[in-house]
Amino acid sequence: MDQSFDLPDSTDWVGTPLSLLAPLESSLRCQVCKDFFDNPVITSCSHTFCSLCIRRCLSTEGKCPACRSSDQELKLRRNWAVQELVDAFMTARPSVLGLARAEKERLKKGEDDTKQLAKKRKVSRVAEEETQVAEVSSQGRRTRSQRTTRTSVEALIAPQSIPEVIEDSQDDDEYIPEDGMVACPICSQKMKEEAVFTHLNVHTEEEAQPPKPAPFGSLMAPPQKDLTLGKPPDRIPAINYSILKDNSLRKKLRDLGIPEWGPKPLLQRRHTEWMNLWNANCDSKNPKSKRVLLSELDIWERTQGGHAATPSPFLSSSNVMRKDFNANEWSTNHDDDFKRLIANARKKSEAQIRSTIPGASESSSGPAQAQPQQHAEALPPNGARIENNPGSDANNTIDLSG
Template sequence: SDASDWAHSALPSLSQLDALQRCLICKDILQVPVITSCNHAFCLLCIRQHLQIDSSCPLCKSEQFESNLKRVILLEELVACYRALRPDLLRLLQRDGAGSDGPSSKNGSPKRDQHVQTDLASCPARCPTPDSSGPTETRATEVVEISDDDSGMNTVQCPVCGKHMDPKHLQESHIEYCLRGEQEPRRTRVARPLKTPASERKRGISLFFQVEKRVRASPPPRLSEPVDHLLFYFNQAHKRRHDAKRLPKIDFSSLSTAKVKEKLAALRLSTLGSRDQLELRYNQYYLFYNANMDLNRPATELELRQKLHQWEKSHQSFLAPRATSTIYGDDLKSRSLADKDFPVRSWLKRYKSEFRALARAARASHKTRL
């Protein structure tokens, strides 16, 4: 999704509201928004990962610290509410925008916008049934809510009051009010002359008195319970535990590999892999775990471990095998340039010849152009 989705809707200015609720780092709608000391909002996980590499605000470049990040529960609920409403709101506004630009009906406006007053006084409550030998009948009658697709709809005559209407409406509600002598609750109606062949009218009446076959409909799919953001903000947010223990940041240089594995095992995490992989695993789980504690609706530890497993499957450091036969081996290929401990000198020394070859090729191509 993108803020430009609103450009072709009936309300394109909503793109500003959409853009304001997006994280500058991941470009997605805010997840667990936090405010920095410079009053800029980011996703909690995004800004924590950023501050591990660069201790400045991505927007204004002011110095920031992880301890200065503050949650805003109201903003989180507003964003969650917008995220839930966005698909339906976008669909409605795009449909309305397309409908306003589309061609009108033959009468100059859609049928649902036609409001014709019916002169009910001109027709008595019990109109006599016309001769069935006549091919057609033209009458000004009340018809309930005729939609755009009802032009070919068959109508039937009520055997009590003589009014013409949709068979389904007659059978479901009208006949009960009519038999009791009560006036049916008034609904939005569209009046227009109807020309109904006598044969079609007879067939509609016969269908009305047929016994309806009961078909057991399949139960509707269960939808997730709607989230009441107001109820949560005013009644549930204060019930969250604020004394829960967070995972500590570990100084791996002071720990042996056995100790690192012991800490991973205590968290029920995998202890397989090289030393670097063990450290990456703990650091990433440290981010997931502490960010999850700030969620209004936190995930379980099992879900966090599954999320970590998915992260490892997509992370290059866990995909490429690491060579240990040389000092550097293939370890540099699987390291990220954004890593705080990236060995820049080793990288330059290893690829110096390739850099020089590329520089010579660039100079040569520049001279040929001149």
């Protein structure tokens, strides 16, 4: 596998003889970014997160991501013990994981060899049985004299094949001639007898000095001294953006040394992100320089800030979940959209009424309209005469002109 795509994960231990290390590694990872803890801090509800991750969550929602209880950035405390555990585990992880994977491959190869060897033994056993049957059938029964002769020959050859071992019981020490030199009782170094006491004083001085610890890998190496012995940087306090005007907020950004362009919502988000980066850096044993923090802010600017691609309305509508959401400003800015949606809804409603109501009215009022039409056809126009009989009787004629 290409190492550039080999991302470390707790599931790397699954399937190896050290699979029990998977939950251990999972407990050393942040629940927000799923990576190893970076400057871990503990909340008031006893949950541990990366300093930057929990600060971003609290500045957005004001709640713990694990238990959803309310919390504040002022209550966060650094967790040095977890940081030391993470550092030690990350140092030992590549070697231990390599050994676990090598052992996995060895066991797998051993199983394959065992299966292959068992198969070979089975085949050889069958072949041997067939050979024995063939020999018995070809030779027939042996005579008693042949068996006796073979037994005697084997009895003569057997003692000669066993080697005889004679132990040397002579434990005499090697003779060493005397040369007038005396051995030091501590280091066994040969010297003259009058120099022994002076040499013993040297050993006494060496024992008085504290022994230097022998490092065993990087885990037993002496801890590095904190180079940041000076005054720690001051943290950036949170501010209430609703009471600040645009010029005041721009002045604060200018004083912090970060960009001040853009509308007020963008200024607020930029100040919040810089505050989270700066305060999280204050929790680190080895703080980053301001130049590095500015580069991280530039990455945020290009991905989520003013230089980021314009999000769709569905993505931007998620801002209503923020705790500092201004409903009045939202309604004012989107008043035209609301009016357009209402007008479209009314048009659709009227069109639906036109398409459904006329058909229903014709079916319901059809008989009622047919009767007046019949009466209208029966009545003549104004000035016409209605005669009851076709005869010429003038008395039966009704004049309607009048």
